[in-house]
Amino acid sequence: MTRKQRRAAFIAIGLAILALAVGLVLYAMRDNIVFFHSPSDVVEREVAPGQRIRLGGLVEAGSVETLADGAARFAVTDMVETIRVTYRGILPDLFREGQGVVAEGVLLEDGSFAADTVLAKHDETYMPSEVVDALKRTGNWQGEGAEASHAETYGQGAYP
Amino acid sequence: MIIEIGHFALVLALAVAVAQMVAPMLGAHRRDATLMSIAGPAALLQFALVLLAFAALTWAFLVSDFSLKLAYDNSHSAKPLIYKISGVWGNHEGSMVLWVLILALFGAMVALFGGNLPATLRARVLSVQASIAVAFLLFIVFTSNPFVRLDPAPFEGTGLNPLLQDRALAFHPPWLYAGYVGYSMTFSFAVAALLEGRVDASWARWVRPWALAAWLSLTIGIAMGSWWAYYTLGWGGFWFWDPVENASLMPWIVGTALLHSAIVAEKRGALKSWTLLLAIIAFSLSLLGTFLVRSGVLTSVHAFAVDPERGIFILGILIFFVGGSLALYAWRAPLLKTDGIFAPVSREGALLVNNLLLAAATAAVFFGTLYPLLLDALDGPKITVGPTFFNLTFAPIFIVLLVLVPFGPLLGWKRADIQAAAERLMAAAGLAFVAMLVAYGFMWDGPWLAPLGIALAVWLVAGAASEIAYRTKLFAAPLAESLGRARRLPRAAWGMALAHGGLGIAVAGIVGVTAWRAETIVALAPGESTELAGYTLTLEAVGMRDGPNFEATTGIVRIDRGERFVARLMPEKRRFPAERQEKTEAGIHTNLLSDIYVVLGDVAGEGKWVVRAYRNALAPWIWIGGMIMALGGAISLTDRRLRVGAPVNAKIHAGVRPAAAE
Structure with missing residues (x-):
């Protein structure tokens, strides 16, 4: 092999790997991006059932119940619209009524939401930034506790 | 005072x-x-x-x-x-x-x-x-x-x-920082070399211990963090592709590439400017991690308090060091004398392919981590790039790399005989094939890809062993001679074999946990039982206990396999009154082949508690593998070559620039 051929071989290998990486990224981007929506978004923009989204808002006071089979049920609200959520799993340690939450999962035909991941804040003052923005848009942002500190905790489960 | x-x-x-x-x-x-x-x-x-x-x-x-x-x-x-x-x-x-x-x-x-x-x-x-x-x-x-x-x-x-407040997490930051900051050392060496306008074999030899020390600290730091996430976050996962985790993974991958390219720069005088670039990028990504964690652009378990002033200050530091060093690189790197052109099939060629694949893997993680942030900063839609994205991009690139790993050490410098290398790996390939069949036999109802993953893991471990066997002439020479050769083998060779073998063990753990997880979630009253993957889990009692600075609700869960008693686990929910927070402590029983993992949840009415349990196959192997990799790094660090240092030209000592290196 001449010097030129060797260089060409390396350039070819490099380009092949680059093409592999770009191809994989483009392929993975097609349907593995999850959009964030507030309950109002879900109602207004008519998010299609089965589409994977992140739903964020406040846990409606008095809405949390643990079912006999171990699943949890609660409602997420942005003070305008409210969506019922079911989650098969153990809620994060800092999940509380009246506080910010982000649930990831799919919308069901009956308009309720099946979450497989629930993210809650980590201490008294934190609220997920998406939730803050969503509340600001609906005019229900109170401002207190806006200063974020340590952060989300993860809970993950299998949705039914 | x-x-x-x-x-x-x-x-x-x-x-x-x-x-x-x-x-x-x-x-x-x-x-x-x-x-x-x-x-x-x-x-x-x-x-x-x-x-x-x-x-x-x-x-x-x-x-x-x-x-x-x-x-x-x-x-x-x-x-x-x-x-x-x-x-x-x-x-x-x-x-x-x-x-x-x-x-x-x-x-x-x-x-x-x-x-x-x-x-x-x-x-x-x-x-x-x-x-x-x-x-x-x-x-x-x-x-x-x-x-x-x-x-x-x-x-x-x-x-x-x-x-x-956790034993592993207490020492996770010091290790992680030692890794991040360790790359400041290779960065300083790279910038100094650019200013000197000279990179030679001794430069590469001086840089290697720092690259190695940073790499092994970061390996330990990441492994500890992931172990903590496994037993604390309560759902048995070990990696979340959370942006902050990615921020630590990126310097690790680039650092791994640096470790390999520095060998080429030292032994063959090639890939010099590429090595400098990797040293700059490894530290740039460490700084990026610092920025992401401390600027408030991210919210995660790791993120600290948000203060816009701090974010802007760190962004300034980031721009100064990354921009400055890259500009210096663009200006000075073309002046470096490159030599040692090599054949595509050679040790150098293999290390270069390793570097390209690692760089591509880093790019995929980089894109998935920063794209959502960029979109948000530009007032675009709020999106999340989930684990699926990374599984579809990072994993295939890494699998290609892992398949190639055992070949590298068996190829000679300059020009190599790939057929000879392949013949030496026949035994490893055979073992991998048998392991695949065994995995299919035991786990025929699992995902079909998983046994291939196990084959890959065995391929890595057996490949590392083959290399040592080849170098010590095991089975080809009398045992005494092989032992003598093993003793004389440089520590760096043992370190490499351990690091590659440890990688294989970690891969097996990752495959096991991802593919062969059994889980159940039930509401149990004390005395009631549930089944999980052949085990019987009985909630014997739930009680309260006081810790030093918390009070806990503790469940006592008895685990039996058929008639045989296995273990009694005590998953807890701890309440910290001073911090007004709760924390879940999973109960874990391991037999080193799999973990039984039990979490106690909330009260589910009528005196019942929610109990969530997993059987995580091969889970401990992830961290055992990680520790073996770090051990390999540590052994390599004590290699005579690095302790003694390169023979140095007397003129360099006098501070006079030699006309041409080597």
Whole structure:
């Protein structure tokens, strides 16, 4: 092999790997991006059932119940619209009524939401930034506790 | 008083760092030995001063001096001793001081052990290292002062985030920082080499121990973090592709590439400017991680308090160092003499392919981590890039790499015989095939890809063993001769085999946990049982107990397999009154082949509790593999070649630039 051929071989290998990486990224981007929506978004923009989204808002006071089979049920609200959520799993340690939450999962035909991941804040003052923005848009942002500190905790489960 | 001494020492360290940044650089430029000689003592003094500042902070936490705001915010007198200490770095300000302490420690180590470096290179390295210290000390002093006092002093502190009150997590940050900051050392060496305009085999040899030390610290740090996530976050996952995790993974991958390319630069004089670029990128990604965690652009378990001023300051540091070093690279790198062109099929060629694949994997992680942030910054839609994205991009690239790993060490330098290498790997390939069939036999109902993953893991371990067997002529020569050869084998060879084999074991663990997980979630009353993957789990009782600074609801779960008693687990929900938080402690039983993992949830009415349980196949192997990799790094670090150092041209010692290297 001449010097030129060797260089060409390396350039070819490099380009092949680059093409592999770009191809994989483009392929993975097609349907593995999850959009964030507030309950109002879900109602207004008519998010299609089965589409994977992140739903964020406040846990409606008095809405949390643990079912006999171990699943949890609660409602997420942005003070305008409210969506019922079911989650098969153990809620994060800092999940509380009246506080910010982000649930990831799919919308069901009956308009309720099946979450497989629930993210809650980590201490008294934190609220997920998406939730803050969503509340600001609906005019229900109170401002207190806006200063974020340590952060989300993860809970993950299998949705039914 | 002690607090004020600490504060004063920190400011003094800043002044010393400024001197250490300016004088040696000027000295190296003018070939002024006096100015250059400031570097060493200044580095030692700077370390001593930062250590004093850190000790003052630690003292305040130990004696619960709540007149220190930091201690008030992050400590509590009832906290166990170990968490009083770890509380020092369990917050933004304190962890920044730890960061700079490690930075200064590395500088001091160059000052102590860098006697064999050429004088100008040593002066420039310490100067660049000091410039990083100046930036971060300025950051601490002006935006994140840890020595703020409270008057009047409160009687009690507000405690440390309970999630951070954990044995593995207590020492996760020091290891992680040692890794991040370790790459500051290779960065300083790269920038100094660019300024010198010279990279040769001895440069590569001097850089390698630092790259190795940083890599092994980062490996331990990441493994500890993922182990913590596994047993604390309560759902048995070990990696979340959370942006902050990715921020630590990216320097690790690039650092791995650097480790490999530095070998080529040392042994063959090729890939020099590529090695410099990797050294710059590895530290740039470490800085990016620091920015992401501390600027508030991310919210995750790891993120610290948000203060826009801090974010902008760190962004400034990031732009200065990344932009400055890349500009310097663009200007100076073309001047480097490259030599040692090699055939595509050769050890160098294999290492280059390894580097390209690692770079591609980093790029995929980089894109998935930063694209959502960029979109958000541009007021686009809020999106999340989930684990699926990374599984579809990072995993295939890494699988290609893993298939190729055993070939590399068996190829000769310059030009190699791939057929001979393949023949030496026949046994490993056979073992991998058998392992695949066995995995299909046992787990025929699992995902079809998983046995291939197990085959890949066995391929890596057996491939590493084949290489050692080949080099010691095992089975080809009398056993005594093989043992003699094994004893004489350089430690670096053992280190490499361990690192590659450990990687295989970690891969097996990842495959097992991902593919063969059994889980159940049920509401049980005391006395009731449930089944999980052949085990019977019985909730025997639920009671309360008091810990040192928490009260816990503890479940007692008995595990049986058929008639045989296996273990009794005690998953807990702990409430920390001082911090007003709760924390889940999973109960885990391991037999090293799989874990039974039990979490106690909420009350589900009528005296029942939610119990969630997993059987995680091969889970412990992830961290065992990680530790073996780190051990390989440590053994490699003690290799004679690195201890003794490169033979140095006498003229270089005198500080005179030789006409041409080598």
